Amino acid sequence: MRWFSRGPVITDELWEEALHRHPLVARFEKARNGTHKPTTLRALSEKFLRSMQIRWAPGLERSDHVRVSLAMLACLPVLNLDLRWYRRWRTVLIVPRDYETESMEVDEAGVVHEGVSVAAGEYSEWGTVVIALEDLEESGLGTGFNVVIHECAHVLDNANGALDGMPPLHPGMDAVAWSTVFGDAFTDLQRRVIRGRGRGSTRTRGGGGRRSGHRTGPGRRTAFDPYAAEAPEEFFAVASELFFERPRTLEREYPGVYRQLALFYRQDNINGKS
Numbered sequence: 001m002r003w004f005s006r007g008p009v010i011t012d013e014l015w016e017e018a019l020h021r022h023p024l025v026a027r028f029e030k031a032r033n034g035t036h037k038p039t040t041l042r043a044l045s046e047k048f049l050r051s052m053q054i055r056w057a058p059g060l061e062r063s064d065h066v067r068v069s070l071a072m073l074a075c076l077p078v079l080n081l082d083l084r085w086y087r088r089w090r091t092v093l094i095v096p097r098d099y100e101t102e103s104m105e106v107d108e109a110g111v112v113h114e115g116v117s118v119a120a121g122e123y124s125e126w127g128t129v130v131i132a133l134e135d136l137e138e139s140g141l142g143t144g145f146n147v148v149i150h151e152c153a154h155v156l157d158n159a160n161g162a163l164d165g166m167p168p169l170h171p172g173m174d175a176v177a178w179s180t181v182f183g184d185a186f187t188d189l190q191r192r193v194i195r196g197r198g199r200g201s202t203r204t205r206g207g208g209g210r211r212s213g214h215r216t217g218p219g220r221r222t223a224f225d226p227y228a229a230e231a232p233e234e235f236f237a238v239a240s241e242l243f244f245e246r247p248r249t250l251e252r253e254y255p256g257v258y259r260q261l262a263l264f265y266r267q268d269n270i271n272g273k274s
């Protein structure tokens with residue numbers, strides 16, 4: 001990284017290295033080359049790094065490679081939106097690996113449920129995103145797992161102050177259509193996940209789906225991590241991971257969800273239009 005008074009500039013070497021580490025983005029850039037200036041994502045990534053404070057957990061070495069990987073993956077969802085969508089997001093904390101989070105919920109009958117889940121990252125509405133480095137390195141490989149896009153989806157979702165699986169929609173988008181499509185898909189996935197329980201353990205993850213091809217019922221497989229069935233906002237975040245990582249798979253599984261996400265992100269990752 002070269003530093004000028006106006007902030008960091010990503011060198012050719014760093015950019016090429018990041019594309020090599022995250023082949024999904026490399027393919028994406030290649031597909032866009034005919035229609036857009038290939039420097040757009042890179043320029044946006046530089047702008048992102050100028051506005052973001054990156055903190056490193058003890059023991060981690062600061063790395064320009066990690067900074068560029070993070071910026072590149074975080075800018076993919078807002079490539080055709082605007083960095084202003086991230087204005088509530090100020091800080092990224094990089095931690096070495098997955099970590100456990102404790103949760104406690106009281107149900108309607110007043111029974112307390114305690115649980116421990118493993119998280120690859122998290123978003124706090126105070127403006128901090130936590131990302132596990134080992135999961136950042138596994139993102140952007142085209143497997144369906146992408147912790148950065150997962151957390152970015154939460155930031156976008158919360159742009160209207162409500163983390164509920166429905167970001168502020170663009171003019172011309174139909175809120176009723178969105179709610180119907182996402183509501184139906186979420187209910188369907190919940191049913192499939194519940195039916196699939198007891199057919200092998202599933203590991204709850206706070207940061208999004210890592211594995212692809214989960215068995216959720218007799219003969220039916222889904223690319224969705226079962227974690228997506230926990231809440232509408234997690235469904236939106238996991239669907240966003242798939243939208244960028246495995247768009248055809250998402251389109252096959254829930255075509256309506258794919259179409260709504262294409263309208264929201266203003267990208268069509270199947271037909272290469274954006």
Ligand SMILES: [Zn+2]
Binds near residue numbers: 150154207208233
């Ligand atoms: Zn999440």
